[in-house]
Amino acid sequence: MNHPLEPVRLPANQPPQFYRGGGAIAALRGADGSNGEFGPEDWVASTTTMFGSPQTGLSTLPDGQWLRDVVRDDPQGWLGAAHVSAFSSSTGLLVKLLDAGQRLPVHFHPSDSFARRHFDSHFGKTEAWIVVGTSGEAPTVHAGFRETTSAQVVDQWVREQDAPAMLDALNSLRVRPGDTVYIPAGLPHAIGAGVFVVELQQPTDFSLTMEWRDFLASPDKGHLGLGFDTALRALDTSGWDAERLASIVRRTGTDRRSTVDLLAPQSAEFFRADQLRPDPVLTLRPSFAVLVVLEGSGTLRWDHGGEAAVAKGDTLVVPYGAGELELAGALTAIRCRPPEPEKRSRS
Known part of the structure; x- marks a missing residue:
């Protein structure tokens, strides 16, 4: 299927x-x-x-x-x-x-x-x-x-x-x-x-x-x-x-920016994590990702006209092929991603 x-x-x-x-x-x-x-x-x-x-x-x-x-x-x-x-x-x-x-x-x-x-x-x-x-x-x-x-x-x-x-x-x-x-x-x-x-x-x-x-x-x-x-x-x-x-x-608890890079720089070889607070909308580039919604509610939109309501407690897996995303609403989410391929050491 x-x-x-x-x-x-x-x-x-x-x-x-x-x-x-x-x-x-x-x-x-x-x-x-x-x-x-x-x-x-x-x-x-x-x-x-x-x-x-x-x-x-x-x-x-x-x-x-x-x-x-x-x-x-x-x-x-x-x-x-x-x-x-x-x-x-x-x-x-x-x-x-x-x-x-x-x-x-x-x-x-x-x-x-x-x-x-x-x-x-x-x-x-x-x-x-x-x-x-x-x-x-x-x-x-x-x-x-x-x-x-x-x-x-x-x-x-x-x-x-x-x-x-x-x-x-x-x-x-x-x-x-x-x-x-x-x-x-x-x-x-x-x-x-x-x-x-x-x-x-x-x-x-x-x-x-x-x-x-x-x-x-x-x-x-x-x-x-x-x-x-x-x-x-x-x-x-x-x-x-x-x-x-x-x-x-x-x-990072007092950082109220709409996007906050959460982890120490050396972690980028292994994974990435951002805190997202749309204000009022965030546009996210295509990437495989895991979203964890911690607070509030809003809407997630993706290429080809798709959209879904999201709220506290939701966990979503996002394929690269979903394209560019828009996250909107009064919410706080964490976006987790693998490393950028060029930053990954093969040592």
């Missing part, structure tokens, strides 16, 4: 996870929260499966087809010729709504080169967080070791599952809506309870979890079958002082 090249509104897609959360996702979408407390991640426009699964995690379009298959059938229509030249039929992007009902474990992700060598994947898992909501007295995320840490010390923490030592070694950052944090591959990190983010990442599910006890069923789930001796080679053990941290954190 051919799918029209126009924006598609997507339903929630919440594969089961090992940690609690999901209430903020239900509230955003105006749902009843019936997915329970273990629906903390909504994989939006996903062509990615959970690690070890052939299907779980894939987004289904309203006509019952998987988005992955529709894109593979018409990659140039969905992604554009330049993107296909750089990435073939991969969207190059996974977007999630992530609502941490509890602190996530300390973990990290592999680089492209590590993933090619050990997972036979073109993509590692660099990611970024856009904080869109918080709850509790001290919403916090953790990123990067405060001081350079030896491999021997890290190995001991992992063998003994010394969670307090792991967490204490990381920088703790108080966050509020509008803050963004870029997480390069290898950087140890954790999201604290009460933090709700739109997460952009490379399209894989490679999480190497140092702090597996009380979260995962076995250490094998932590090192993804590699063994920790191998997995920990992907870990950034260098120290991240205030100056280095400032290079990956942005505070």
Whole structure:
């Protein structure tokens, strides 16, 4: 079945996870929260499966087809010729709504080169967080070791599952809506309870979890079958002082411009994200994109006369072939896109 090249509104897609959360996702979408407390991640426009699964995690379009298959059938229509030249039929992007009902474990992700060598994947898992909501007295995320840490010390923490030592070694950052944090591959990190983010990442599910006890069923789930001796080679053990941290954190909550580039500049090699507030209309160039409407309501129009009403909680996938878009109305949305092909390093 051919799918029209126009924006598609997507339903929630919440594969089961090992940690609690999901209430903020239900509230955003105006749902009843019936997915329970273990629906903390909504994989939006996903062509990615959970690690070890052939299907779980894939987004289904309203006509019952998987988005992955529709894109593979018409990659140039969905992604554009330049993107296909750089990435073939991969969207190059996974977007999630992530609502941490509890602190996530300390973990990290592999680089492209590590993933090619050990997972036979073109993509590692660099990611970024856009904080869109918080709850509790001290919403916090953790990123990067405060001081350079030896491999021997890290190995001991992992063998003994010394969670307090792991967490204490990381920088703790108080966050509020509008803050963004870029997480390069290898950087140890954790999201604290009460933090709700739109997460952009490379399209894989490679999480190497140092702090597996009380979260995962076995250490094998932590090192993804590699063994920790191998997995920990992907870990950034260098120290991240205030100056280095400032290079990956942005505070955009008070920026009221109609278009705000949300992420640290170095993220452009992996993905792009803009906050959109039409005033009264924004024109958007053709691109594969994921739209997440955070507030308000309005209208999305595209080439050939198509249009759709959009409102808070809507998530849409936009094909390149929809052409130029017009977004109008009193609303706030986040537009997530893969990198510009010419900015993508193949190192």
